[in-house]
Amino acid sequence: DxxxxxxxxHKVTEMGQEVTMRCQPIxxxxxxxxxxxxxxxxxxxxxxxxxxxPLDDSGMPKxxxxxxxxxxxxxxxxxxxxxxxxxxxxxxASGLVGNEQYFxxxxxxxxx
Amino acid sequence: xxxxxxxxxxxxxxxxxxxxxxxxxxxxxxxYLFWYVQYPNRGLQFLLKYITGDNLVKGSYGFEAExxxxxxxxxxxxxSALVSDSALYFCAVRDTGATDSWGxxxxxxxxxxxxxx
Numbered sequence: 001d002x003x004x005x006x007x008x009x010h011k012v013t014e015m016g017q018e019v020t021m022r023c024q025p026i027x028x029x030x031x032x033x034x035x036x037x038x039x040x041x042x043x044x045x046x047x048x049x050x051x052x053x054p055l056d057d058s059g060m061p062k063x064x065x066x067x068x069x070x071x072x073x074x075x076x077x078x079x080x081x082x083x084x085x086x087x088x089x090x091x092x093a094s095g096l097v098g099n100e101q102y103f104x105x106x107x108x109x110x111x112x
Numbered sequence: 113x114x115x116x117x118x119x120x121x122x123x124x125x126x127x128x129x130x131x132x133x134x135x136x137x138x139x140x141x142x143x144y145l146f147w148y149v150q151y152p153n154r155g156l157q158f159l160l161k162y163i164t165g166d167n168l169v170k171g172s173y174g175f176e177a178e179x180x181x182x183x184x185x186x187x188x189x190x191x192s193a194l195v196s197d198s199a200l201y202f203c204a205v206r207d208t209g210a211t212d213s214w215g216x217x218x219x220x221x222x223x224x225x226x227x228x229x
Contacts, residue, residue: 004155033216043156043202043219056216091155098206100146101217103155 002026004104006092012110018080021107023092024073032075033101034067035091046090049075050097082111114139114207118220125227131193133201133223135186141209145186146217147177150200159201162186173197193227200224 005024013019025032034046047057047067057067064083069075079086089108093101115138125131137143144163148156160171167179177188188201201224204217 042221045216048216093156098144098208100158100161102158103148105155 002102004092004094004102006090006104006107008107009105010108010110012112013082014112015083016081017111018078019082019086019109019111021077021090021092021109023075023077023094023104025075025092025094026102027073029094029096029102031095031097031101032069033093033095034075034077035093035103036088037091037106038088043091046077079109082109084111087111114143114205114218116203116205116218116220118201118203118223120223121221122224122226125193125225127195127227127229128192131188131190131197131225131227133188133203133225135188135203135220137184137186137203137205139205139207139209141207143186144206144208145177145179146204146206147171147175147186147188148202148204148219149173150202150222152199156202159188193225195227195229198225198227 007022031050033048036044046059049069052069066078087110089106091103091106093103095101117136146161147159150156159175160169162169162179170176175190200222202222203220206217
């Protein structure tokens with residue numbers, strides 16, 4: 001049963017520290033998405049990739065967030081420096097273009 | 113631009129009664145429509161989709177949804193709700209008429225379903 005995996009599942013860090021979240025998409029999927037979920041804003045799209053190329057990262061604060069896909073089995077989302085307002089659950093999802101997306105379990109980030 | 117609306121923040125239903133979660137959408141082309149469910153502290157799980165064909169789509173856990181083009185709706189239904197159906201439900205749409213969609217989905221705000229015993 002193929003699944004999207006994310007690490008770490010939980011992260012507590014202090015303001016100003018770098019945070020790196022990792023995602024392993026389902027093998028064979030050619031799109032990868034990063035979302036952020038908060039009570040106030042709901043589900044927000046941060047970035048997405050097709051065939052490892054970034055297509056849109058307009059949802060990310062550019063000065064502190066960056067997303068990459070160094071290879072087909074790994075997607076990363078970095079925050080540097082982190083701020084308390086970044087506290088949220090971050091989801092990675094993968095899929096085939098135009099079809100349903102499959103979500104990972106999420107990384108719960110707390111920035112103090 | 114594509115958009116999706118879930119007009120109800122919460123739906124309350126007694127176990128055994130029919131469950132309906134509403135969704136309406138706006139797109140420039142033909143829609144691809146999806147329903148997801150999220151249980152506490154979990155990621156979103158795919159339930160069902162409409163791409164083309166029969167307007168009534170059947171999905172996981174006994175859920176179904178009906179595509180209504182004239183009303184631009186895609187309501188999620190279950191004939192007999194279970195307490196275990198209590199969760200957050202998201203409708204999503206992809207606009208095939210949008211040249212920059214690239215498979216991107218627009219999600220609704222979510223509807224909390226509470227099924228009481």
